[in-house]
Amino acid sequence: MQPYELSLTAAADAIRSRRLSPVELVDSVLDRIEQVEPDLGAYVTVAAEQARRAAREAEREAAQGRYRGPLHGIPMGLKDLIDVAGMATTASSRVRTDHRAPADSTVAARLTAAGAVLVGKTHTHEFAFGLTTPQTRNARDHDRVAGGSSGGSAVAVASGAATFALGTDTGGSIRVPAALNGVVGLKPTYGLVPRHGVTSLSWSLDHVGPITRTVEDAALVLTALAGHDPRDPASLPLPAEDYRPGTGTDLTGLRVGVPRTYYFDHVDPQVETAVRHAVEHLEGLGARLVEVDIPMTRYIQATQWGLMVPEAAAYHERTLRTAPELYGADVRILLEAGELMSAGDYLRAQRARTMMREEWAGLLETVDVIAAPTVPTTAVRAGQETVTWSDGTVESVSDAYVRLSAPANITGVPALTVPAGQDAEGLPIGLQLLGRPLGERTLLRVGHAYEQTQPVRGLATAS
DSSP, X not given: OOGGGSOHHHHHHHHHTTSSOHHHHHHHHHHHHHHHHHHHOOEEEEOHHXXXXXXHHHHHHHHTTOOOOTTTTOEEEEEXXXXXXXXXXXXTSGGGTTOOOSSOOHHHHHHHHTTOEEEEEEOOSGGGOOSXXXXXXXXXXXXXXOOSSSHHHHHHHHHTSOSEEEEEESSSTTHHHHHHHTOEEEEXXXXXXXXXXXXXXXXXXXXXXXXXXXXXXXXXXXXXXXSOOTTSTTOOOOOOOOOOOOSOOOOTTOEXXXXXXXXXXXXXXXXXXXXXXHHHHHHHTTOEEEEEOOTTGGGHHHHHHHHHHHHHHHHTHHHHHHOGGXXXXXXXXXXXXXXXXOHHHHHXXXXXXXXXXXXXXXXXXXXXXXXXXXXXXXXXXXXXXEEEOTTSOEEEHHHHHHHTTHHHHHHOOOEEEEEEEEOTTSOEEEXXXXXXTTOHHHHHHHHXXXXXXXXXXXXXXXX
16 A cells, blocks of 8 residues: 555554654655646645655654654645645636735644645635536546535545645535545534635635545544634634544444435435435444434525625625626626625525524434435536436536535534445445534544444545
8 A cells, every 4th residue: 555545544643653754655645646636637736845845844853752643744735715825825716816825824824733744735616616626527537527616625635646635615515525526524513613814705604624535534634623713703712622533333322313305305316325325324333313304495595595695796896896807707607696686685594594503403402413415416527517307307516516515504513424335337425414513523423433334445546
């Protein structure tokens, strides 16, 4: 096994025991990037020399007994919405051609302090306003979409071009590409991970979180990220916490909510079969299955768009008026539409969100987690614009991918996607676990138990 193939947890163990040096690991990942990047397009920028300098410093520290923790010397990719001092934050847009970040974002600073080594900035759909990341190809099938908007981060992790990466999630943009590329993605509770220094799409829906190869890896990254930062007005006043899930797989007494409504409507039969099989597996580990009804489902799409579109338009107001030609047509049209929405529409969306949060709080008193599909279909072919369901309903690809992930953004509850098999063409399927606010430890425990009792997954090797 090559170093780039190691999970974060395995690499951390090898570095701590001096069986692997950070230099060897970073060099292996950079070599892997050189090998796969021409076919995948995961990165906007590869900071090879900077990464090698940081790896040498991490090696010197390790030799002197100054071990910073499990992220010491671990190569990471950061979605190109996340500021790193002196580097461009392009948001994959011509609007940001001359941009250079004056300082580190909170999350970049925390990861660097924990010893992680930045190897590059990963592609996003322009300003995160999309669900495909058109610059990037799926790690499992290069003719299919990567998912978005954190597609570059998910593909980098799935292909071995980063040991872990960060994404952002406004309507599913961590979980969707993670599911479509067969890796783990965690959207934390709203406000748990600070967003200072991260380009906003929609400030009341935006989250930052990890994309990794295993659930334990996600827990290690979350441990480094979480904690209060007063520079983010939404940041929760909470102390740091250790989110590692432990080694047990016994879920006796845990109540898993299985939706009767919404989450299995207009879902590909192979996705439904795989997810229901995964839920039965949780029952086999001791969990008790409880059928639940998802509240206020008819308002989900309108509320998501009613919040996101005007907030995005407000963020881009100045440049949209002074340099509209610099935006891609799809993003510009959405931003212009946001300027046409009334204050009344926005306030109604806010009111619907408040009611939805209250209803979900009641639902989550009856179960410990909810288990559902992450996305209703596997990765579509690049250029495909719609999905046609068995009843003849036609849905845009973006609407389909956001549909099952948006509720967690609207309500702010944490959500985790874990690989749960594949379809007949070998394309990954994701199991989504949703929990109570600040219920990350429970989500990670359930996801880890499921993962530990499944066959080991390899890296993507598609061509």
